Amino acid sequence: MDNSPARGTRDLLPATVAGRDHVLARITEVYHRFGYQRIETPALEDIGRLTGGQGGENEKLIYRVLRRGLDETVAADTPVADLVDLGLRYDLTVPLTRFYGNNQASLPQPFRSLQFGPVWRAERPQKGRYRQFYQCDIDMLGEESVLAEVELIEATTEALAAAGLDGTTVRVSDRRFLSALAQGAGLPEDAWTGLFITLDKLDKIGWAGVRAELPARGLDTAQIDRLQDSITSLQGIDPATLGDQLAEAVPGLADEVVADLAATADALRALAGHRALSWEFDPTLVRGMGYYTGQVFEVVHPSSAGSVAGGGRYDRLIGRSLGRDVPACGFSIGFERIVDLLDSAPREPAVAVLYEANVPLPTVTGTARELRAQGRRVSPIRRRGKVGAQLGRLADWGFTSVVHLRAEQSDAPEERPLTGK
Amino acid sequence: MDNSPARGTRDLLPATVAGRDHVLARITEVYHRFGYQRIETPALEDIGRLTGGQGGENEKLIYRVLRRGLDETVAADTPVADLVDLGLRYDLTVPLTRFYGNNQASLPQPFRSLQFGPVWRAERPQKGRYRQFYQCDIDMLGEESVLAEVELIEATTEALAAAGLDGTTVRVSDRRFLSALAQGAGLPEDAWTGLFITLDKLDKIGWAGVRAELPARGLDTAQIDRLQDSITSLQGIDPATLGDQLAEAVPGLADEVVADLAATADALRALAGHRALSWEFDPTLVRGMGYYTGQVFEVVHPSSAGSVAGGGRYDRLIGRSLGRDVPACGFSIGFERIVDLLDSAPREPAVAVLYEANVPLPTVTGTARELRAQGRRVSPIRRRGKVGAQLGRLADWGFTSVVHLRAEQSDAPEERPLTGK
Numbered sequence: 045m046d047n048s049p050a051r052g053t054r055d056l057l058p059a060t061v062a063g064r065d066h067v068l069a070r071i072t073e074v075y076h077r078f079g080y081q082r083i084e085t086p087a088l089e090d091i092g093r094l095t096g097g098q099g100g101e102n103e104k105l106i107y108r109v110l111r112r113g114l115d116e117t118v119a120a121d122t123p124v125a126d127l128v129d130l131g132l133r134y135d136l137t138v139p140l141t142r143f144y145g146n147n148q149a150s151l152p153q154p155f156r157s158l159q160f161g162p163v164w165r166a167e168r169p170q171k172g173r174y175r176q177f178y179q180c181d182i183d184m185l186g187e188e189s190v191l192a193e194v195e196l197i198e199a200t201t202e203a204l205a206a207a208g209l210d211g212t213t214v215r216v217s218d219r220r221f222l223s224a225l226a227q228g229a230g231l232p233e234d235a236w237t238g239l240f241i242t243l244d245k246l247d248k249i250g251w252a253g254v255r256a257e258l259p260a261r262g263l264d265t266a267q268i269d270r271l272q273d274s275i276t277s278l279q280g281i282d283p284a285t286l287g288d289q290l291a292e293a294v295p296g297l298a299d300e301v302v303a304d305l306a307a308t309a310d311a312l313r314a315l316a317g318h319r320a321l322s323w324e325f326d327p328t329l330v331r332g333m334g335y336y337t338g339q340v341f342e343v344v345h346p347s348s349a350g351s352v353a354g355g356g357r358y359d360r361l362i363g364r365s366l367g368r369d370v371p372a373c374g375f376s377i378g379f380e381r382i383v384d385l386l387d388s389a390p391r392e393p394a395v396a397v398l399y400e401a402n403v404p405l406p407t408v409t410g411t412a413r414e415l416r417a418q419g420r421r422v423s424p425i426r427r428r429g430k431v432g433a434q435l436g437r438l439a440d441w442g443f444t445s446v447v448h449l450r451a452e453q454s455d456a457p458e459e460r461p462l463t464g465k
Numbered sequence: 466m467d468n469s470p471a472r473g474t475r476d477l478l479p480a481t482v483a484g485r486d487h488v489l490a491r492i493t494e495v496y497h498r499f500g501y502q503r504i505e506t507p508a509l510e511d512i513g514r515l516t517g518g519q520g521g522e523n524e525k526l527i528y529r530v531l532r533r534g535l536d537e538t539v540a541a542d543t544p545v546a547d548l549v550d551l552g553l554r555y556d557l558t559v560p561l562t563r564f565y566g567n568n569q570a571s572l573p574q575p576f577r578s579l580q581f582g583p584v585w586r587a588e589r590p591q592k593g594r595y596r597q598f599y600q601c602d603i604d605m606l607g608e609e610s611v612l613a614e615v616e617l618i619e620a621t622t623e624a625l626a627a628a629g630l631d632g633t634t635v636r637v638s639d640r641r642f643l644s645a646l647a648q649g650a651g652l653p654e655d656a657w658t659g660l661f662i663t664l665d666k667l668d669k670i671g672w673a674g675v676r677a678e679l680p681a682r683g684l685d686t687a688q689i690d691r692l693q694d695s696i697t698s699l700q701g702i703d704p705a706t707l708g709d710q711l712a713e714a715v716p717g718l719a720d721e722v723v724a725d726l727a728a729t730a731d732a733l734r735a736l737a738g739h740r741a742l743s744w745e746f747d748p749t750l751v752r753g754m755g756y757y758t759g760q761v762f763e764v765v766h767p768s769s770a771g772s773v774a775g776g777g778r779y780d781r782l783i784g785r786s787l788g789r790d791v792p793a794c795g796f797s798i799g800f801e802r803i804v805d806l807l808d809s810a811p812r813e814p815a816v817a818v819l820y821e822a823n824v825p826l827p828t829v830t831g832t833a834r835e836l837r838a839q840g841r842r843v844s845p846i847r848r849r850g851k852v853g854a855q856l857g858r859l860a861d862w863g864f865t866s867v868v869h870l871r872a873e874q875s876d877a878p879e880e881r882p883l884t885g886k
Binding site for chain 2 (some may be wrong): 123132146
């Protein structure tokens with residue numbers, strides 16, 4: 045019989061779950077101190093909401109759910125879409141915007157949201173990629189100033205460090221900076237997104253690759269030269285003079301964009317005086333989602349090829365659900381990626397109460413109870429087969445000590461350590 | 466715009482989530498001490514596994530998921546079943562049996578499983594019933610003795626008490642006892658399930674109602690009289706003499722059933738010497754699921770009409786996945802029901818850093834940082850509108866104190882308590 049989980053999904057064994065819970069508890073503890081409050085939305089959303097366009101390519105990967113009460117046989121020429129009314133969420137942002145529209149009257153202002161939960165995408169199965177995976181998002185809704193950006197960066201880098209991921213670097217850019225660059229190059233607005241998609245690949249295909257794609261995006265060689273000059277002149281600049289250098293390099297950049305980036309730089313510099321923080325302005329940072337409207341950021345770590353967290357400001361997304369715009373900024377930790385990077389959780393001590401078959405049950409449960417009263421993890425297990433082999437298995441299973449109960453024994457049984465693999 | 470969640474589902478707001486997390490943490494802490502280890506299985510299972518018959522009526526309530534890559538239009542006379550390959554799980558037991566079949570080689574023996582997660586049933590929406598809800602199950606797989614039953618009862622009543630649900634009573638019966646009753650009444654084996662279904666309604670329809678249904682189940686008046694006599698003679702009996710009285714009242718009862726129930730009674734009596742435990746033998750207890758093979762139990766509480774937890778032994782269910790039987794016993798807490806019964810979680814102290822618009826951002830974030838360094842929950846919030854009204858809203862939102870930051874202020878700002886509704 046095939047007992048594999050559904051294609052592209054996986055079972056999580058106890059040691060794996062313990063490691064994940066450990067990481068999640070550390071992250072949650074930090075986010076709680078920053079005032080973020082966990083909410084939960086259902087896994088299922090109306091299919092129309094999931095296919096509204098804000099999900100980009102993810103909308104092609106939705107698990108669609110059949111309406112209930114359908115006839116057993118479908119009539120000829122029925123569009124598949126008519127059979128479906130719900131879908132499994134592919135991220136936590138679409139549900140968050142609906143949640144805010146549904147509940148904003150009873151939420152604090154600004155609202156600091158923490159979400160942790162599974163999402164589903166029917167991607168081609170590949171190593172380390174699963175069709176059900178967890179996301180961990182914080183979002184600040186209703187805050188128009190860069191307090192949001194600064195706090196999200198501080199909270200997320202602190203959460204990652206608490207989870208055990210030290211040595212991260214934050215990269216910051218701004219969609220409005222990229223737009224000003226595109227405008228400065230003389231590109232019409234409807235071609236900007238294409239330029240950003242190409243720029244986003246810079247770290248993979250290099251300038252040669254980017255330059256090769258840009259003529260098709262409508263740029264001539266002189267424009268491409270200017271663009272490359274502007275971007276390379278801003279790579280690795282000193283954050284202390286970020287505002288001045290941006291204003292100089294990109295003349296069309298609005299004052300408020302310069303002021304926002306300078307304010308973020310100031311606050312991060314102040315933070316860096318109190319704890320380790322590595323950050324840089326990265327003029328090539330795009331971040332995939334089309335809905336970002338302001339600063340965007342991601343967190344990288346030397347041991348991971350992709351980013352371990354990312355986010356940005358999306359001031360015009362909630363308006364689509366609520367009917368009026370609400371400033372918003374969010375940061376998402378790549379939970380599956382960081383649990384893969386981190387060492388497994390410290391092993392909890394666990395006691396096996398190994399009892400011979402003739403020991404009365406109340407003696408077994410009573411012995412276990414006394415040990416549990418000390419706050420310990422205790423599992424009674426029947427003695428079977430060869431003692432040595434069984435002790436070896438107990439160690440393999442994660443037990444750290446054993447108490448051997450025999451019926452003929454009069455004095456209190458001794459607890460002995462088990463040394464595992 | 467309608468921002469309601471999908472029909473029959475709900476959003477969980479921060480205070481609700483905090484209450485649920487509080488209850489879950491208490492339950493989990495107890496189950497960990499009893500050696501139960503959390504596992505996770507995917508929400509989606511192959512549809513064939515979900516419709517294998519062990520789910521009873523729940524199989525009619527499955528959310529079915531469309532295959533990926535279908536044509537946009539369905540061909541004539543396509544059976545709906547051909548369009549579906551997956552479904553959302555309706556309980557945690559079906560996935561557990563698959564999980565055990567898939568992973569048993571790397572699991573401890575016996576395996577103590579803890580599961581907590583959402584399940585989905587497309588039931589008719591009604592007050593307090595949702596189409597996505599959480600279950601919390603522990604199961605011991607691979608233990609044939611009543612150590613399993615006794616430990617599950619001890620752990621679950623302790624977990625409920627830790628969560629705040631004191632004053633529970635455990636009801637215990639045995640499917641084999643019910644079978645012996647049915648056999649003693651002269652009923653053929655294929656009619657037993659019908660009898661059990663009727664008996665299960667005794668607390669709702671009374672003996673008059675049960676007697677009215679039984680002729681259609683194949684029992685004549687004399688048989689019904691004997692059955693009622695046997696059952697009523699065993700209601701409220703002294704657990705100390707349970708074994709003897711059972712053997713006398715139901716002559717066809719196998720010795721091992723009597724011995725098992727006597728052993729459970731002994732161990733529970735010993736436990737009752739150490740902590741409050743109320744339990745009784747309930748000859749009318751059936752428990753709905755068809756797969757139980759031995760002792761069954763449920764936990765009731767005066768404030769709840771239905772049971773708050775229930776379970777039993779199911780020695781022949783894992784065999785359907787694994788190909789060989791593995792003894793198993795489980796207990797499921799009605800998580801949604803108990804969080805409704807319990808008071809909300811104690812409110813965590815939370816500080817609002819209320820800052821005037823002209824306070825420099827690094828001063829705001831620095832003040833928050835100092836307060837967080839004391840382990841406290843801190844949220845900077847911009848001063849807006851009338852101070853009194855805003856302080857009132859802060860209290861309503863759950864903040865317990867406020868620090869008011871002004872640009873012109875030279876000495877350290879004072880923290881003042883907020884008194885909420």
